[in-house]
Structures are given as structure tokens and as C-alpha cells.
Amino acid sequence: MDCPACKNPMIVLELQQVEIDHCVACGGIWLDGGELELLLEDEKRGKLLIDSFKQAQSSKERLRPCPICLKKMHKINAGQENHPVIIDRCPKGHGLWFDRGELSQVLAKGTLDKDRKIIKLLAEIFDKDKCEAKNDS
Amino acid sequence: MAVVLGTLGWVIGMAASPDPMAGVFGLVIALIVWMILAMVSFTGGDAILLASSKAVPVTKDMHPQLFNVVEEMAIAAQLPVPKVYVINDPAPNAFATGRSPQSASIAVTAGLLGRLNRDELQGVIGHEMSHILHRDILFVTVAGVMLGAITLIAEVFLRGMFYSSMGRRYSSRGKGSGQAQAIMLLIAIVAAILAPIMATLLYFALSRKREYLADAGSARLTRYPEGLACALEKISQNTVPLSVANKVTAPMYIVNPLQKEGMKLSDLTSTHPPISERIKILRSMSGASFIDYSDAFKKTTKLTAPIPSSALTAEKPVSVRGSSSPQTSATAKSQQRSIGDIMFKTNGFSFVNCSCGLKMKIPPNFTASQVKCPRCGQVLPIS
Numbered sequence: 001m002d003c004p005a006c007k008n009p010m011i012v013l014e015l016q017q018v019e020i021d022h023c024v025a026c027g028g029i030w031l032d033g034g035e036l037e038l039l040l041e042d043e044k045r046g047k048l049l050i051d052s053f054k055q056a057q058s059s060k061e062r063l064r065p066c067p068i069c070l071k072k073m074h075k076i077n078a079g080q081e082n083h084p085v086i087i088d089r090c091p092k093g094h095g096l097w098f099d100r101g102e103l104s105q106v107l108a109k110g111t112l113d114k115d116r117k118i119i120k121l122l123a124e125i126f127d128k129d130k131c132e133a134k135n136d137s
Numbered sequence: 138m139a140v141v142l143g144t145l146g147w148v149i150g151m152a153a154s155p156d157p158m159a160g161v162f163g164l165v166i167a168l169i170v171w172m173i174l175a176m177v178s179f180t181g182g183d184a185i186l187l188a189s190s191k192a193v194p195v196t197k198d199m200h201p202q203l204f205n206v207v208e209e210m211a212i213a214a215q216l217p218v219p220k221v222y223v224i225n226d227p228a229p230n231a232f233a234t235g236r237s238p239q240s241a242s243i244a245v246t247a248g249l250l251g252r253l254n255r256d257e258l259q260g261v262i263g264h265e266m267s268h269i270l271h272r273d274i275l276f277v278t279v280a281g282v283m284l285g286a287i288t289l290i291a292e293v294f295l296r297g298m299f300y301s302s303m304g305r306r307y308s309s310r311g312k313g314s315g316q317a318q319a320i321m322l323l324i325a326i327v328a329a330i331l332a333p334i335m336a337t338l339l340y341f342a343l344s345r346k347r348e349y350l351a352d353a354g355s356a357r358l359t360r361y362p363e364g365l366a367c368a369l370e371k372i373s374q375n376t377v378p379l380s381v382a383n384k385v386t387a388p389m390y391i392v393n394p395l396q397k398e399g400m401k402l403s404d405l406t407s408t409h410p411p412i413s414e415r416i417k418i419l420r421s422m423s424g425a426s427f428i429d430y431s432d433a434f435k436k437t438t439k440l441t442a443p444i445p446s447s448a449l450t451a452e453k454p455v456s457v458r459g460s461s462s463p464q465t466s467a468t469a470k471s472q473q474r475s476i477g478d479i480m481f482k483t484n485g486f487s488f489v490n491c492s493c494g495l496k497m498k499i500p501p502n503f504t505a506s507q508v509k510c511p512r513c514g515q516v517l518p519i520s
Contacts, residue, residue, distance in 0.1 A: 001500070011508065012481070012498035019474060022511065032227065038473075 003028060004064040004073070004088065004097050021067075027100035030067060033093045049106075053078050056086050064097060066090035073097060078106045141339070142167055142287050145332040149294050152325035171286040178282040183234040183242055186278075190232075192222035192244040193483050200479060203250060206259050207243060210266040213358045219243050219269060223250070225480045229372045232390045233265040233274050241269045247480045251473035253368050260355055260365030264391055267354025273347045280340050287336045291329040298326065352415055353430035353444055356422060360458045362430075366419040373412040414438065425457050489517050 003010050003023035010021040010030060018039055021030035031039070036050065056075040063072045069092050076096075079085030085105045088097040098106070143164050150163015178185070197204045203221060211218045219235070222244035229249035235241035243265045253261065268274055356362040372392050392412060414437060421433040431444050478498075481488075485501040493513040507518045 009500045009503045011500065011503060012486070013511065014474065014496040014498065019477065024508065024511070034227070 001030065001067040004030070004067050005099065010067070029098045029103050030095055031098070031103075032095045033090075036096060053087075053089070056084065061086055064088050066092065066094050067097075068094040078102075139283065141332050141336050142171055142283060142290075145287060145290060145328050148321070148325045148328045149290070152322040167286070167290055170290060171283060174282045174286050174289075175279060178278050179236055183236065183240070183274075183278070186234050187222055187242060187244060190224055190244060191226075192224045192242075195221055195223045195479070195483075199482075200250065200476075202255065203245070203258070203262075206255065206262050207266075210259065210262045210358055213263075214266045214270045214354075216241075216266065216269060219266075221245075223247060223480070223483070225484065227251075229253070230390045230392060231261050231265055233268045234278065235269070235274050236278065237275065238269050238272075241274060243269075247476050249372070251476040252371055254472075256359075256361060256364035257368035257371065259359050260361065260368045261391055263355035263358040264351045264365060266358060267351045268347070270354060271347070271350060273351065276347070277344065280343065284333075284336050284340050288333045291333050294325065294329045298322075348415070349418075349434065350444060352419060353427055353434075356419060356425045356430055357427060360425040360456065362419040362422045362425060362457065366416045369412050369416050369419075373416075422457070487519055489519060491515055491517060 001010050001021055002008065003026060005028050006023060006026045008023055008025040010023045013020050013022050019035065021032075022028075023030075037047070040049070053076045056077040061075060063075070065071065066073050069090065071091055073088035073090050076087050076089045077084045078087045085102055087099075087102055087106065090096075146163040146165070146167025147160040148163070150166070151160040195203070200223070203223075207221055208218050216238045219233070219238075219241040220243070222242055224230075224244055224246045226246045227248040229246055229252050231243065231245040231249055233241060233243045243262065245261070249261065250258070352365065355365050359365070369392065417437045418430065418433045421436055422429045423432070427444050434440070434444075478488075481498050486498045487501075489497040489499060489508060491497065491510040491513060492515065493510060495510055495512045497508060497510070497517075499508060499519050503519070505519070507516050509516050
């Protein structure tokens, strides 16, 4: 699969049976449909989170194609009203695209991730990445 | 369906010329078209269907459990072991194809393998195996091709009509026969429109009946109707449509791959019986024999079961066995991963394991010769 943002081929990362598509070039994350629920280890909570996603009113972000079906993805607000996190969702339900850091922002919201296990896991996977990003800037 | 095909050919022939022999000529043409298509489908139909579904053959060491289950069901059905294919699609589904039990193939999607436990997989494979046992695979191929022939002839005629209508005025013919021909032409147009619809409805009705029969066969082969019931339940919860299926291949699958969410299942145009009904019948079975299925069918639908009476009379009772595979969410996850890895391998991915525990799966179009582990920063070569 190619990265919807920068078109480079994405690599698949697996840690503790959590599998995500990751773009080495831009640091974005692609989650296949149903992968977020697997990540949260609870279909109900996953569904709750996905149901809370709203169509973003206006977004200056460029529309991106779904890496599976190449249909233009919808801009979705996955954060709060006052603190929006704009992610991309395939209209056919193939998956979700998170730019660098967006996934942890979404999961940090509310009590979805009580034991903060996933954030820890994500931080663990991308710890080095973030440090380097800071160093770069 | 052959009648619909023949009538269509005859009517179009009559419309083309007032000569009574023209009707016969049209009929012959229709049959020739069908025969050519039938021959193609008979010799290479399964290969075409498998190729168009993007199915890849799997070996025993890739997925031992699947092979195990297939072999088990082949022994139970007293059939040779069919070839096994996997379709890389997240939508759970399965189908069987081939022209005889000796040259049959079973294809399952990666989504199915990733979601079902052994008992459920057995139920699905049992269902496909009874399609092979009942020779439904040949039926679907031949009926599907006949449907294709009818659609083709009707389409060619209608398009031909449209484009030749301008040239027609130059032909000079007697007035009397011209009127009769005009009427015949009208009938031909109506027939060309109706024939594909009628043939489709027939095709669908026939395939619905066969699904019930295959369910009954699966219950008998596995002696565990709950397995198939659970599998159907899991499959029906899926919301991703199968991207490789189309209208002609749809009846082959265990559940209708083109089903949209929220659509009413029990209508005339459905190739499959409603899943809820199939599950209800399977769950209300007291044993695992055809008689038990037939009784359960009568209880749930108030109709006679589509099982031939010959199968019911000379049958010994078959008892239901217990469940064999309890499943936790942890094993379900690792199962889904291992299936994913198989699909990655068949697609030419290379695997890089970092010493920090992170597993990276590199696509074949990834050009760099090394990759940096995003977790620990180690630079690893791609083999």
C-alpha cells in the first residue's frame, strides 16, 4: 500500500499483535477497517469512539485518496469541538488515516484508553521517531 | 432456463425474417452460443472463476489447519481432497468450484480464516464440500453460463436493433409480411428485455434451494450444526463488501457477497436465503441428520424442506457432537495476524525482525535496501 499523503510505499509494523501501516517518509499511520477496534481490545469502546467521529465542517487539509480503493477520503473530526483533530476516513470503510501524532491525540481523548496501554504502546513504537522529530525542529 | 434461452432465440429469428424457418435458425444460433460458452466454462470455467476472484493456491505448510479441515471433510464426504485457494480479502466468505468432485477447488478469503475458529471453519468447509458432493458446482457454472448466454443474445439483439433501425427503411418487402414482422419485432424486443430478468430469477431461486441443501449437508458432515450457525453469524456481522465478487459469481459464495447493510434479505432477487433463517434452522436441529434438518426447516419456515425424499428415507440418525475449540480474544488476534502474514508472504513481502521486538513487513515495491526501526532506531538491512 502506498501512503495517501506522500505516495511512498508504507511498511507494516507489528508489536504485541497490533499491526499498523506506517509511512517511513512522513510518519503517518494507516489503520485498516476494524483495526482500531482490535487496538482498543473492545468492540463496544471502538464503536463508541468511531460513532463519536463527526464530519469535519471545514478543513483546509488536502483531500487524500484511500490507499485501498483510491476513492477520496472524507475529512473527519475525531477530537473535541474546540480542539479538532482532523483525520481521513475512507467512504467505503476501508480504514482511517492519521497524520503524524494524530492517533495518540485521538486516543488521549476521554476515558477510552483507561490504562493508557495503547498510548504507551504507540509511544514505545514511535518514541525514537518523536525524539528525532524534536531534534530536527 | 434452457426454455427461456430457446424461446428468445426463436422470437428474435422470427423477427428478423418472415420465413418460418428463421425461428428455428434463431433457436439454433442461441444454442450454438450457449454451447460455445458452456464448453469454455466446462473446460476452464473454474480456472476463470478462480482467476477473476484473485485466488492464490496455498500449500499445506502455509495453513495446516485449513488443510486439515478440508481433508477431514473430504473423508467425511468420501470425496477426493479438493484444491485449496485463499483470496486476499478482509470480507469473510468462501466458495467451491470445478466441474466434478475429482477436479473441484475450494476458495476461502483471508477474512474468513482470520475470524473463525476450527469448528466454524469446519462448518463452512462442510457447506462447500456438500456443494461439491451434490454437484452444485457444475450446476452453478452451467447455469451461470446459460444466464450469461441469454444476457449476451438479448444485449446483442437490442443493440443491433438500435443501430440498424436507420438502415432498415431501404429494404423493400411485401406489405402483408411487413406488418406481421413488425408485430414479431415488438414481441422480440419485449422478450429480449424480459428473458434476462426471468433467467436471473430462475437462477436465483435454484441457488437459494441449493444453499439450504448444502447447510443440511454441512450439519451432517460435521455433526455440529452450531459450528456453521456461529460461522454464518460471524460472516453476517461483516460490513465490508467483497471486492472481487460480481453478479454471476455471487451465488457461488457461502453468503451473498454483494449484500448491502440494512437491505432486506428475503426477496425474490436474492441468491441466498436470509442468513437469520439459515441460522435459526441450524440452531433448532435436534440431531445432525437430513431428517433433523428437514424437521427444523419445517418448524422455522412452515414450508417443505428442499431435501430430496430419497435422502430422508434411507438414513441413520446422526448425533450432534460437542464443541472442540474454545476461543479467547487473544488467540483470535494472533490467528488474524498469522493469516495476515500468510497473505503478506504470498504477495512478496519480506519480513524484518528487529531485536527490540518490533516486526516489520516490507512491501516488494519498497526501494530502499535498509530500514530504520522506528522503535529503537536500529538500521536493519532488508533481505
